[in-house]
């Protein structure tokens with residue numbers, strides 16, 4: 001019986017899901033193979049441009065095992081080790097730019113109530129909170145989502161996404177960012193429409209500079225779902 005429980009609940013590598021030995025489980029949460037390969041396979045070389053942003057950066061490429069990991073994280077509140085890993089990666093990126101950016105605070109792209117209701121938490125908020133701690137910066141809530149809004153990933157065109165997000169984000173009451181240098185954090189960057197809408201609001205709140213860091217960016221400009229839809233259209 002014990003062997004079965006061990007098999008079912010044994011800690012697994014965050015990326016390839018192989019069971020981990022006690023040393024890896026207590027340390028990096030990645031198996032030795034992934035420890036030596038994740039940088040070459042998934043490390044992103046900078047973020048996609050976002051209008052209104054002084055500079056952007058991305059930690060990972062949202063594909064294969066990273067994509068699998070983030071989908072598992074979005075579906076479940078568990079995987080605190082994965083949140084720590086991603087949060088610390090984002091925090092390290094902020095630190096890397098700290099001398100140039102001179103950031104005053106870290107904030108995040110908020111989620112809508114219907115999304116929160118389904119998931120019970122906001123992944124970008126959790127990543128931003130850990131990133132802020134890692135970078136030694138204050139974490140502040142600055143924006144909120146409209147109560148009910150459409151999922152960005154269910155909208156096909158970049159133009160449609162832009163329209164949807166423009167009305168979907170609002171500033172939180174009594175937030176004043178006058179003269180402050182803000183780092184906006186998101187979990188995944190697809191087209192950049194979400195980040196753009198948030199950056200615009202942060203600027204309206206007075207932010208002197210806005211920088212954007214995401215945990216992972218999609219390799220192309222289209223989301224996986226958009227590609228699937230396009231494929232379906234071609235087939236039908």
Ligand SMILES: [Zn+2]
Nearest residue numbers: 013016031034
């Ligand atoms: Zn692995």
